[in-house]
Amino acid sequence: MFALLFLSFCLLASCEKPFIATNFGPIVGFQHKSPSSDDVFNVFLGIRYARPPDHIFRFQKPDPVEKWGPVQHDATHFRASCIPSLRSELEDDVNYSEDCLFLNIVTPNNYKGRKLPVLMFVHGGGFQYGNAMEFGYEKAAEHFVSQDIIFVSVQYRLGPLGFFTTGDGEIPGNMGLWDLTTALYFLHEVLPDFGGDPEKITVAGQSAGSAAVSALLYSPHSDHLFLQAIQMSGSIFAENSISENVVEDSKALAKAAGCSETESKALRACMEERTIDEILDAMEQIGELLPGPRNKKFHPRMDNDYFPYDLEKMSRKAPKKRTMQGLLSLESGNAVCYPTKLWKLLGVPKESWGSYGRENFEDFIRDQVAVEKDFGRKTSAFYQLVRDFYLRGVSTNANSSAYLRAYAELLGDLQYGIPSLHEIDLKRQHDWPTFFYVIDYESETTRDPAHPIRGAFHASELRFLFNFRGLERIPFDENDKLFERHLVNAFANFVKTGDPSTTEFVWTPISNEQPFLNALLNPHPKLEDSFRRDAYDLWQTEIPRVTGAELLKKRLPAARATFQHTEL
Numbered sequence: 001m002f003a004l005l006f007l008s009f010c011l012l013a014s015c016e017k018p019f020i021a022t023n024f025g026p027i028v029g030f031q032h033k034s035p036s037s038d039d040v041f042n043v044f045l046g047i048r049y050a051r052p053p054d055h056i057f058r059f060q061k062p063d064p065v066e067k068w069g070p071v072q073h074d075a076t077h078f079r080a081s082c083i084p085s086l087r088s089e090l091e092d093d094v095n096y097s098e099d100c101l102f103l104n105i106v107t108p109n110n111y112k113g114r115k116l117p118v119l120m121f122v123h124g125g126g127f128q129y130g131n132a133m134e135f136g137y138e139k140a141a142e143h144f145v146s147q148d149i150i151f152v153s154v155q156y157r158l159g160p161l162g163f164f165t166t167g168d169g170e171i172p173g174n175m176g177l178w179d180l181t182t183a184l185y186f187l188h189e190v191l192p193d194f195g196g197d198p199e200k201i202t203v204a205g206q207s208a209g210s211a212a213v214s215a216l217l218y219s220p221h222s223d224h225l226f227l228q229a230i231q232m233s234g235s236i237f238a239e240n241s242i243s244e245n246v247v248e249d250s251k252a253l254a255k256a257a258g259c260s261e262t263e264s265k266a267l268r269a270c271m272e273e274r275t276i277d278e279i280l281d282a283m284e285q286i287g288e289l290l291p292g293p294r295n296k297k298f299h300p301r302m303d304n305d306y307f308p309y310d311l312e313k314m315s316r317k318a319p320k321k322r323t324m325q326g327l328l329s330l331e332s333g334n335a336v337c338y339p340t341k342l343w344k345l346l347g348v349p350k351e352s353w354g355s356y357g358r359e360n361f362e363d364f365i366r367d368q369v370a371v372e373k374d375f376g377r378k379t380s381a382f383y384q385l386v387r388d389f390y391l392r393g394v395s396t397n398a399n400s401s402a403y404l405r406a407y408a409e410l411l412g413d414l415q416y417g418i419p420s421l422h423e424i425d426l427k428r429q430h431d432w433p434t435f436f437y438v439i440d441y442e443s444e445t446t447r448d449p450a451h452p453i454r455g456a457f458h459a460s461e462l463r464f465l466f467n468f469r470g471l472e473r474i475p476f477d478e479n480d481k482l483f484e485r486h487l488v489n490a491f492a493n494f495v496k497t498g499d500p501s502t503t504e505f506v507w508t509p510i511s512n513e514q515p516f517l518n519a520l521l522n523p524h525p526k527l528e529d530s531f532r533r534d535a536y537d538l539w540q541t542e543i544p545r546v547t548g549a550e551l552l553k554k555r556l557p558a559a560r561a562t563f564q565h566t567e568l
């Protein structure tokens, strides 16, 4: 008791300030004591990893941070978040700045001279909002650092500041992905000083963060900078992750900001002079969100640089890595049940839950999926395949819930499901050891009984891994605790050994015999292999047969190329 009190006093008085000397200069953090055990962690928040990307550096690849020594780098608080696309996405109590390229590191107390594995987490938010602070450090410390894993969370540029492009070499776009790449280079230099092993980095990401992890895995600019990956509900092979339409949307934004120059160099000069307020005003005018599966305007594009050739070829050439990749059972249930923010235009307003019917669903397919302007005379055959598949088993007198579920399934297949399954299939073809999981756990402690559909929705697992938006404070019931244990230990074991198996549950990776073998994660996990197999056949075989794969790629970058490439 006395020791405990003394320790708390010591922490309050900040008598133990962890101090780490790096090649860049000294970094000073603070100590955090676990409330549930005697573990003490060293926390370093807001470490600058790149030169501030403001002024003339706005639309450029980031430059590495310059040495700051002998001045001490104060790493005792989170730094500003990157600026989101819209003012409505600004949160109270969060600071925002273009100067946002920071990362956070949490180590065990005894880190000196060790070579510990590292988990680097990339946050989501549709490439348009979010930050590392939202994921805190306390739970990451309890779950992972207590198991001798170094935890890192990282920020990258978002929205137009991260993904604006002139569509040519002047501003190729993808600044946010270069930021993450620069963060990895920085980690290679400093991790040994923090007791981390740069050769044992697992990069994990959720949602857009997971799509960014796909990009990091396959780009020759980043594919050699880490050992393995965990991809949670997101893939670069989705229209909401990569689309050439970002070029057109960038032009519209520039015009709204008063930059109508047609020549790229002049356009760039004009956009560099705009203040952040002027850019946010222009975003207000053009709007960020879209009512189709692409959902939003600023995200990665094929730029002939970060992505030097098509994604399939990139995935074939990239060095093999061990990965975990997973989905939730009803990802886009969010769009229906939380018609706010990112889901605003895709959402179904609460007052329409009871009246949503066949016509609403058919309109969505016609207006946003099998769109005449994109698919011409192939449209009607495409439309019928989609409608018949998602309404199979829905009787003519079905109530609104059946149609809302069909909508959530279609949207989820396009935004997350088929892209992830395609990526998993490519990994199998290229002999990547891959552990596929599907979370089908909907917690009773957060379930809203008013929701018209049920299932495990996008991002609901974050509450069990990190501090996430305060949700982790809602008390866990017994099933929550079991689920948390399985999820955390699988991730931790994977980071440490490349295999998520635990003493309680043995995972098997996918194989040619069982290409979609997955762990069904819930309080009582088991192995399965049927998740969305019929939907995968629909999108990869039946629909391309009527539309052709190249045309379908507009809606679904995961559409499988019709011909197998033979050259290496």
Ligand SMILES: *[C@@H]1O[C@H](CO)[C@@H](O)[C@H](O)[C@H]1NC(C)=O
Pocket: 078, 079, 080, 093, 094, 095
């Ligand atoms: C925001 O910035 C102010 C001034 O630097 C600082 O006092 C405050 O703690 C910051 N807030 C957050 C949430 O980082």
Ligand SMILES: *[C@@H]1O[C@H](CO)[C@@H](O)[C@H](O)[C@H]1NC(C)=O
Pocket: 354, 399, 400, 401, 402, 452
């Ligand atoms: C719709 O029908 C299902 C059973 O067919 C039922 O469980 C559900 O409560 C109904 N939903 C509404 C909104 O009436």
